[in-house]
Amino acid sequence: MSETEDRFNNFNEDIINNLYDTAMAIRNENHDNPNNKTIFSSVNKRLAVTDAAMHIAYILTELKDKVLVVNLDSRSTAAVEEYIHSKAKPNLFTTLRNSMFLSEAINHSAFEKLDIIHVEEMDEDELMAKFSDYNVLSKLSPLKSYYDHIFLIGPPFEECENYGAFLELADSAVTVISAKKNDRQELNQYLQKINLFNVKSFGILRKAE
Structure with a gap:
């Protein structure tokens, strides 16, 4: 059994069922709306967000779908x-400094159909400035031509004053909270922010922790 499968089996049955249902909802949405990009985020549960995003990505690769995870939270690298054991170095903006194509920042993982891009570590002001300077949305959207799903991992909402910069990259959202x-x-503030940016919610995943 792989390390990822072993970690997956550590979830209780209810959470596994919720993860699977969410994966199927995302899969159906992306069939109808191929340009959909999904952000995984929370108010303050960083590790739970990573667990949810990567497990759902794993489920979809088992269904032979191709997934790109763009990790926008440097503390989750x-x-x-x-x-995924990609040994990827954070290179999102390093790549865009020298190239017009975000595809050049893609790193392959140990899973054939799962790739990754990590953002470099920087403070929020610098990150927001780079989002603006490099127009990340325009660089991200063309990658949907190569992947069935694009997942964004966002930092915790409570850590960022300008969370709209992350939400404007996404079309849908999965919110993770503690059970x-x-x-x-704070949760209501975040959900209101999602609505403000017209991001479709796939609902809330409750992680037992």
């Missing part, structure tokens, strides 16, 4: 790499 304790006010 190590967690993502634990899943035990959540700040309802």
